[in-house]
Amino acid sequence: MEEFPRIKRLPHYVFATVNDLKAKLRREGEDIIDLGMGNPDLKPAEHIIDKLCESAKKKTTHRYSSSEGIPRLRKAISDYYKRRFDVDLDPNKEAIMTIGSKEGISHLMLAMLSPGDMALVPSPRYPIHYYAPVIAGASVLTVPLPLEGSDEEKQETFLKNIYESYEDSYPEPKVLILNFPNNPTTMTVNLDFFQEIVSFAKKKKMWIIHDFAYADLCFDGYKAPSILQVKNAKDIAVETYSLTKGYSMAGWRVGFVVGNKTLIHNLRRLKSYLDYGTFTPIQVASIIALDSDYSIVEKARDIYSKRLDVLVKGLNRIGWQVEKPKATMFLWAKIPEKFRHLGSVEFSMMLLREAKVAVAPGVGFGEHGEGYVRFAVVENEKRIRQAIRNMKKLFKSQQEVAK
Ligand SMILES: Cc1ncc(COP(=O)(O)O)c(C=O)c1O
Known part of the structure; x- marks a missing residue:
């Protein structure tokens, strides 16, 4: 073929x-x-499914939906970030819904990257982190993710690996993709790590995409930080968040990109050409999910x-x-x-x-x-x-x- x-x-x-x-x-x-x-x-919790059914029975919810997410959903994700991470987001400019975070990452790469651009991507990694830049026609330089040692040692080594890869790269990387808690290695980081990498990326004028798919699945007292908790991280970073794992809504395809206005503006423009968004009743039920008791x-x-x-x-x-x-x-x-x-x-x-x-x-x-x-x-x-x-x-x- x-x-x-x-x-x-x-x-x-x-x-x-x-x-x-x-x-x-x-x-x-x-x-x-x-x-x-x-x-x-x-x-998913029963009341979320009930809301989906109730909304699906309405006559008005079956038309094309909103590609960027209905305003109440963007407000719900912004309120959620405020409650959970004390991060302020403008629901109109700093939050967009995506058809799962995988679609968000893929189309963000397509919006950002052109042939000749370079992306820094860890290895091992969730496959789309590598292939989204490839599909966009960009080049990819892999940064080894350390697999041995204590959490602190791994963080140190990974930062060193990023700095070295950046220096070795020609052209200078336009974007760095991160994912903590990490799939597949389960590596976690603390806020100091994000502070360091944000300050490096700002100096180098490099964008950061942080995939936060496992934000909710933290055990035995550990709480994963959001990169947006770093002051002014929004200047260069977005985070992708998903209802797939913590809310058990994998098939519903509900994700978000939050943070930097420029990246979100470009993603919104691309998506307005490509899709009509997730089915409205799913968006309505997702508001209920985000507003639910965290239990x-x-x-x-x-x-x-x-x-x-x-x-x-x-x-x-x-x-x-x-x-x-x-x-x-x-x-x-x-x-x-x-x-x-x-x-x-x-x-x-x-x-x-x-x-x-x-x-x-x-x-x-x-x-x-x-x-x-x-x-x-x-x-x-x-x-x-x-x-x-x-x-x-x-x-x-x-x-x-x-x-
Ligand atoms: C790191 C990571 N990002 C994104 C996804 C996909 O999430 P979504 O269902 O929101 O597209 C997964 C799913 O396994 C994942 O492991």
């Missing part, structure tokens, strides 16, 4: 290899415990936290040394020594074939992810316990083969 130049720059998804095997095994009747994709399995999010967060406890304890028990992350719905696990030679794709295929457990191979998140796999805790505790038992059996049988 002929592929056009822009499509040729999009390689075949590494995850497709594992997904194809998963589909084949399922067709053969196997029960696969799917910890591969970060696709939330929880249901609805805490409930989901606690479920993911408990599942991670079960997964981490179970893996440690069977000899796979891992630590519980401070945030996200993932466990980023170094492949046990004796299997590391297989590489992350082959190791993931083995887990799938032999233990009926699907995970995401680290290399799918960029070359620096090789040697790791990512577990997403999107199955219940019972199923996670079953996954541990299956892996225990597999590892034991492998040991016996080696004897």
